Amino acid sequence: MVGSKKAIISSIVMIGGVLLFFYLPILILMIFSFNDSRSLTSWAGFSLRWYQDLLSSRDVASAVTTTIIVALISTVVATFVGTLTAIGLSKSKKIVKDVVNSVNNLPILNPEIVTAIGMMLLFSAMNIPRGYITLLLAHISFSIPYVILTILPKLRSLDPNLAEAAMDLGATPWQALTKVIVPQITPGILAGALIAFTMSFDDFVISYFVTGAGVKNISILVYTMSRRINPSINALSTLMVLVITIVLVLINVLPMFKKKERMPIE
Amino acid sequence: MKKLIEFKNIVKGFDDTIVLKGINLTIHENEFVTLLGPSGCGKTTLLRILGGFIEQNNGEVYFDGIEISKLPPYKREINTVFQRYALFPHMNVYDNIAFGLRIKKTSEEIIKQKVEKMLRLVGLVGFEKRAVTLLSGGQQQRVAIARALVNEPMVLLLDEPLGALDLKLRKEMQIELKKIQKEVGITFIYVTHDQEEALTMSDKIVVMNEGEIQQIGTPTDIYNEPENRFVADFIGESNILEGIMHDDYVVSFDGITFDCVDYGFHDNEDVDIVIRPEDIDIVSVEQGKIHGQVISSLFKGVHFEVFVKSAHREWMIHTTDPVVINDQVGLSFYPEDIHVMSKLGAY
Ligand SMILES: Nc1ncnc2c1ncn2[C@@H]1O[C@H](COP(=O)(O)OP(=O)(O)OP(=O)(O)O)[C@@H](O)[C@H]1O
Numbered sequence: 065m066v067g068s069k070k071a072i073i074s075s076i077v078m079i080g081g082v083l084l085f086f087y088l089p090i091l092i093l094m095i096f097s098f099n100d101s102r103s104l105t106s107w108a109g110f111s112l113r114w115y116q117d118l119l120s121s122r123d124v125a126s127a128v129t130t131t132i133i134v135a136l137i138s139t140v141v142a143t144f145v146g147t148l149t150a151i152g153l154s155k156s157k158k159i160v161k162d163v164v165n166s167v168n169n170l171p172i173l174n175p176e177i178v179t180a181i182g183m184m185l186l187f188s189a190m191n192i193p194r195g196y197i198t199l200l201l202a203h204i205s206f207s208i209p210y211v212i213l214t215i216l217p218k219l220r221s222l223d224p225n226l227a228e229a230a231m232d233l234g235a236t237p238w239q240a241l242t243k244v245i246v247p248q249i250t251p252g253i254l255a256g257a258l259i260a261f262t263m264s265f266d267d268f269v270i271s272y273f274v275t276g277a278g279v280k281n282i283s284i285l286v287y288t289m290s291r292r293i294n295p296s297i298n299a300l301s302t303l304m305v306l307v308i309t310i311v312l313v314l315i316n317v318l319p320m321f322k323k324k325e326r327m328p329i330e
Numbered sequence: 331m332k333k334l335i336e337f338k339n340i341v342k343g344f345d346d347t348i349v350l351k352g353i354n355l356t357i358h359e360n361e362f363v364t365l366l367g368p369s370g371c372g373k374t375t376l377l378r379i380l381g382g383f384i385e386q387n388n389g390e391v392y393f394d395g396i397e398i399s400k401l402p403p404y405k406r407e408i409n410t411v412f413q414r415y416a417l418f419p420h421m422n423v424y425d426n427i428a429f430g431l432r433i434k435k436t437s438e439e440i441i442k443q444k445v446e447k448m449l450r451l452v453g454l455v456g457f458e459k460r461a462v463t464l465l466s467g468g469q470q471q472r473v474a475i476a477r478a479l480v481n482e483p484m485v486l487l488l489d490e491p492l493g494a495l496d497l498k499l500r501k502e503m504q505i506e507l508k509k510i511q512k513e514v515g516i517t518f519i520y521v522t523h524d525q526e527e528a529l530t531m532s533d534k535i536v537v538m539n540e541g542e543i544q545q546i547g548t549p550t551d552i553y554n555e556p557e558n559r560f561v562a563d564f565i566g567e568s569n570i571l572e573g574i575m576h577d578d579y580v581v582s583f584d585g586i587t588f589d590c591v592d593y594g595f596h597d598n599e600d601v602d603i604v605i606r607p608e609d610i611d612i613v614s615v616e617q618g619k620i621h622g623q624v625i626s627s628l629f630k631g632v633h634f635e636v637f638v639k640s641a642h643r644e645w646m647i648h649t650t651d652p653v654v655i656n657d658q659v660g661l662s663f664y665p666e667d668i669h670v671m672s673k674l675g676a677y
């Protein structure tokens with residue numbers, strides 16, 4: 065009994081240590097984003113001046129807009145394409161499924177830097193000027209595998225006869241898709257969309273290589289700003305962490321709501 | 331009765347294996363037809379060809395005189411109750427049943443009337459708002475039937491709809507299904523591998539094995555006059571033995587010659603013979619045509635299942651009179667209880 069109590073305590077200490085290791089840097093960054101002085105080590109009182117700096121900086125404003133617009137568009141496109149691909153895959157022969165699945169997993173397992181350089185080379189080979197468009201295309205393409213990966217398990221758990229049942233009752237294949245299959249996998253689609261959004265929102269490596277013509281997202285801006293000491297980075301990073309946290313919480317909380325809805329009403 | 335569906339020489343293969351080997355079958359209006367056969371014999375495949383979910387490699391399907399092989403499922407006047415129901419989990423009972431009518435853009439007022447009528451038919455009044463995932467197996471099955479029937483199809487396909495239910499509910503639903511079929515007056519094509527279910531419900535039974543039709547007939551035909559060893563064996567427990575048909579009405583087996591009612595075989599043709607366990611009487615040794623020793627007797631509720639070992643084989647006998655184990659007994663049966671079957675299948 066004593067031994068197991070010790071084990072519990074030591075495991076709590078371990079978890080605490082790991083969490084501290086993960087979150088302490090972020091916590092310090094957040095705290096110092098409210099620091100009144102330029103110093104990154106000594107505390108000089110609470111202030112929002114770095115946030116004001118942010119709001120007044122044109123660079124930051126444009127980076128934020130770029131990030132959000134690219135994230136939104138790439139999420140919508142990647143979710144649409146990914147959903148249809150996943151549904152198509154689930155109806156394909158095993159061999160097609162296996163091949164596409166491994167091709168799909170490749171970009172996820174591949175080091176990001178390889179994908180980044182690959183895309184950069186592709187865009188220059190195809191003579192596409194680097195900028196907004198290339199950034200968007202890259203984000204769409206690296207988000208799709210994640211969408212597919214989140215939706216496929218949902219599809220696998222569906223009754224294989226559902227689409228047939230719908231068509232049996234007179235639905236065209238498109239109606240079967242929109243009225244039966246998609247409503248069934250909506251939680252999966254939402255989760256996929258949120259993941260695509262976070263992937264795009266905080267991407268640095270790939271964005272850095274494929275963008276050009278002064279188009280910067282937040283991550284790139286932070287990187288360029290970090291060359292000289294500038295606490296605005298802290299403020300900006302804090303905001304990013306906030307957005308990502310909100311999205312992650314949504315991903316985890318939404319399914320719980322879905323389950324509640326299904327509870328008997330009577 | 332009018333011909334409604336005609337399968338002509340249907341062949342279907344998956345990859346390398348041929349699953350249906352030339353099916354010829356005619357189904358009439360208002361018939362309750364059962365496809366009966368062991369697991370994997372191609373029953374579902376045949377149903378899916380009729381439903382339009384897969385296409386045969388060879389042969390034609392006629393519906394009301396028209397070839398329908400190229401017609402997609404949503405254009406066929408056929409509805410299906412799937413093996414595992416395939417109800418739409420995100421819809422309640424009412425919306426599930428209304429699905430087909432809504433696709434056809436029927437007015438909500440008429441939908442309401444029709445759905446209510448269906449709910450009465452399948453005995454689910456008051457369950458409209460219930461989520462289908464919260465229903466019992468039997469209730470889900472009724473929703474599946476209502477969802478199909480509300481579209482007023484000319485044919486209803488049912489793929490082992492009672493497979494998931496316990497014995498008691500199964501029996502109840504069998505009676506109910508038969509009642510529903512009489513009430514709506516449409517053709518039911520029913521798939522099962524349960525011979526008892528087939529015998530109690532059908533107007534016509536199609537016995538299949540390994541992608542081929544073994545026999546088509548009424549339940550009494552199939553039971554009393556199995557055309558071959560497979561059918562005899564599949565429809566109920568039986569004594570199946572080999573014999574020689576010497577002449578019309580004369581057959582011999584186990585070294586004894588018997589009178590029988592079958593004819594039309596070649597002289598001295600080798601044949602299979604079926605004698606049903608309930609057709610054999612246990613009598614005294616002197617009165618019996620064959621004699622042997624009782625080796626076991628099991629009480630089965632209504633009857634005893636008795637095994638008697640004769641010189642050539644063990645006989646299964648169903649009798650209501652208790653017997654004593656190890657006793658010597660005689661076995662007796664009438665000429666019409668000896669069912670002679672050609673080894674080649676059809677006569
Ligand atoms: N899509 C498919 N791909 C490959 N083989 C298939 C496919 N569908 C069916 N088969 C094969 O065809 C054969 C017949 O299958 P079918 O489903 O028609 O059998 P069944 O008579 O309905 O059996 P059960 O009583 O078990 O439902 C089986 O051997 C099965 O493995």
Ligand SMILES: [Mg+2]
Nearest residue numbers: 373374413489
């Ligand atoms: Mg089947």
